[in-house]
Amino acid sequence: MKAVRLHEIGGPANAGLDEVPQPQPSQRETLVRVRAAALNHRDVFITQGLYPNIKLPCILGADGAGEANGNAVVIDPAMGWGEDERVWRPDSSILGVPRDGTFAQYVAVPAGNVHAKPAHLSMEEAATIPLAGVTAYRAVFTRGELRVGETVLITGIGGGVQTFALLYAKAAGARVIVTSSSDEKLQRAKDLGADLTLNYRTDAEWHKAARKAGGPIDLAIDSAGGETFARILGLVRPGGRVVTYGGTAGDAKIKMFPVFWNQLDIRGTSMGSPADFRAMLEFISEHRIKPVIDRVYDVSEIVPAMERMQDAAQFGKIVLRLP
Ligand SMILES: NC(=O)c1ccc[n+]([C@@H]2O[C@H](COP(=O)([O-])OP(=O)(O)OC[C@H]3O[C@@H](n4cnc5c(N)ncnc54)[C@H](OP(=O)(O)O)[C@@H]3O)[C@@H](O)[C@H]2O)c1
Numbered sequence: 591m592k593a594v595r596l597h598e599i600g601g602p603a604n605a606g607l608d609e610v611p612q613p614q615p616s617q618r619e620t621l622v623r624v625r626a627a628a629l630n631h632r633d634v635f636i637t638q639g640l641y642p643n644i645k646l647p648c649i650l651g652a653d654g655a656g657e658a659n660g661n662a663v664v665i666d667p668a669m670g671w672g673e674d675e676r677v678w679r680p681d682s683s684i685l686g687v688p689r690d691g692t693f694a695q696y697v698a699v700p701a702g703n704v705h706a707k708p709a710h711l712s713m714e715e716a717a718t719i720p721l722a723g724v725t726a727y728r729a730v731f732t733r734g735e736l737r738v739g740e741t742v743l744i745t746g747i748g749g750g751v752q753t754f755a756l757l758y759a760k761a762a763g764a765r766v767i768v769t770s771s772s773d774e775k776l777q778r779a780k781d782l783g784a785d786l787t788l789n790y791r792t793d794a795e796w797h798k799a800a801r802k803a804g805g806p807i808d809l810a811i812d813s814a815g816g817e818t819f820a821r822i823l824g825l826v827r828p829g830g831r832v833v834t835y836g837g838t839a840g841d842a843k844i845k846m847f848p849v850f851w852n853q854l855d856i857r858g859t860s861m862g863s864p865a866d867f868r869a870m871l872e873f874i875s876e877h878r879i880k881p882v883i884d885r886v887y888d889v890s891e892i893v894p895a896m897e898r899m900q901d902a903a904q905f906g907k908i909v910l911r912l913p
Contacts (some may be wrong), residue, residue: 619765
């Protein structure tokens, strides 16, 4: 079969399409014929050597949709979450490093990780859901506890997780404020229902504009970290919630006063449990959520596809089509 493998650490250019043996599923596994896969920043970070347990060469990819046992399916990429809904087990892992991933014509996964594809979505749309969709679902609902009529701030709206968070929050009846480095992305977010848009690149004081025009912010969802995270602590209302799932811009140096004086609730989150995954698929079907696809590439174009993500040029999810 054809598969995208990383041969050496050093960036997306070291990934290439190879001919490799088809995986042989164990009794507990299901063999999925992958029709479409999607990129996450994780895949790019892996090419840069920023993840532990990388054994080379490895097949990349956490997101995938395809066919298994005659059914159209999507794959839950979280392996071995465990019994505790609050947190995954320390030895749990994600599809696509350490185990072989979805940028391949076939992937073998535990049978419990294979779910029916939402009927209203194409294979390419469904392939965008797994990692980003469940991370956003847990950030917005399970951890963020977003309620109807609340205001939520989502930073860096171009990202895959962030676009899902916007779609979910609007479907749940929230008011949504978003930030981005690009006016074009902000316009696209507006078209998807964002109520207030702020450019953090051209407006160094965007947080002041958010405070003035945004009204009380009940929940902030962030994966930028760095100065962005420090600023949002001063933006959420007293008693508000801040959910973090990443640190794209690095670590944050935070002011302690607003955290304790305003009795903020800072919550970490990562991906989602099997229960989150099932609830997310139901929510997507019930609200007929259409994921935001940035571009679809043939799997042979893996290097430009990953470079687009590395350059943060995308709005929404970058998809790979498998032959
Ligand atoms: N913990 C988890 O389970 C989990 C799961 C998925 C992702 N993540 C993490 O979440 C982050 C995003 O992942 P992704 O796959 O969605 O990546 P992505 O699609 O590449 O999104 C990155 C986006 O972050 C925004 N950004 C970058 N620097 C920023 C800054 N200083 N302030 C505000 N926004 C900034 C940019 O938005 P604009 O282009 O709009 O400016 C960029 O497009 C990564 O750090 C990733 O590792 C964590």
